[in-house]
Amino acid sequence: MADFDRRTALKGGLTVSAVGLLGTTTFSAAAVAAPGASEPKIHDTAAWGARPPNGAIEVQNHKPTYIVVHHTVDPGNVTDYTLEHAYWASRSIQNFHMDTRGWVDSGQQFTNSRGGHITEGRHRSLEILRGGTQHVLGANVGNNNSTCIGIENEGLYSKEDVTPALWDSLVKMVAYIASQYGISPEFIKGHRDFNSTECPGTVLYDRLPELRTAVGSLLGSASPKADLPEWPLLKPGDTGPRVRTAQELLRARGFAVPVDGLFGQSTKDAVTALAARNGLERDLCGATAATDEAGFLGSDVWPLIMRPGTDTRALKAQLAG
Template structure:
């Protein structure tokens, strides 16, 4: 049976990103089992990854930490920089040097924060030193600096560009699928453990468009590996992201919840400067890690309401309660045509989904 027929169940997802499947198979043809405990695994080829020495990286100014365990999650980022039309390898090298310079000189980090970088031309480069060497070993991973409070458990891929309103180029998508499939195979990570940066920190990264394609990426990686769905892990995508300029019942609820904490912010359902400043103060006062779309000098996201800030805002309210938190719950339940009742954290998550 041809590989085209064998992979037909996931072909629609692959073709949307322009991923090309030939009779020989872009990702390899062997049928060696993987370490997923999943049915039908096949081996994928290691993509071409250009090392730090190839793109002219500066030496790190500190010791590279190598975690003595595998990463739990594969995290997708975008650089939040320009969507360049230059798809050359030379440009990919330039992007890698620019990111490293910014991270070392602008952030004060010892090296590039991400383990791997994927250009709009589909060229993959090593980010932090030793990342490729350790990845190929399949038992440990280099600690990066790309997901606040979670760097010991993630391996991050920085995708060149800004994907808030536009889609990723075909070449970038193809290389992302191949790279993620190889990482998943090398570490025995289920594709269900692919995440976006915003699943851990209150940031728009990897951009709304690319973030919405993560289920498609999971399906494409599964098709490449030849695996069937396993029991999915508990999803991290449990809180919405709110940012300046939005007008909604969710924004109004967030404002009421801020007021419940004694913050003097107007409850008008409009995410303006005052709401942004209030959220930023709340996050800072509670030690919430702020990790922006960090590979470029992107806009300040410290006042976004997301996965790290909603838990600071919500509280249990019960039928008959008054006050700002109860009003927030009523706003959300009214929008859904529901009668006000007890609202605990799981209920808040459901109402805000």
């Protein structure tokens, strides 16, 4: 959403100079990182030849709450695992975000290649992460950028799994971020936990409990609590009892959809209209492809169609079962 970023760029212009000094003075906080979560090799924007941003980078005076895992979709699941390719991919993402999306810079704070090379995304993200007290406002999780720090993982993981190298660097990077900000592993999320999107792909999404456990063991923290149920993601073409439940709730909200358990055109139109009416930010991800996710019904739509007074946990459990 270009308008979103232009607004934040303007706001950033007012605040970034005030926090610039703080950013440097807190730099030494990296030295207090917990044992076992040392900084992995992170290639900064200068290393991969980033363009300068089109506007001010907004640095917020609070830590992020969530670490969010994404997939990039493009350039697909390449087999070029070199550092040179990771640099190329970083430039390609930045070009797409600045030239096509109209954002000030790369949307994500960090990028992880299929060869396991980690690069800085949005300028200043590495410096601020080392400080451990502030947050570079990105553009990768619609309506939630103030609380989320995002890692774009190169590839498409709807059906295929990530490479072992990508997985290893993801574990190390997430552990380092969690350590710097004191984030508990249960706050490691997938993009679809916030927005109605396929990202980070069902295969990678289903490995998030494993990621939380791996990060927890690197940090030496207790085993993460049992995962709370998340809202399911329903897509046009889906069938079954969860679609039927969604249709019942949409009807109760005044949408003339059938209650037949088939996610057809009228259900898709209803969800699209509801998302627009409520200002849900779609297409706000670091992904480099404009995938058609119109009508997807996920974590930001369920709360809008729940009956007033519904027990959220009970409904989530019903949908999960």
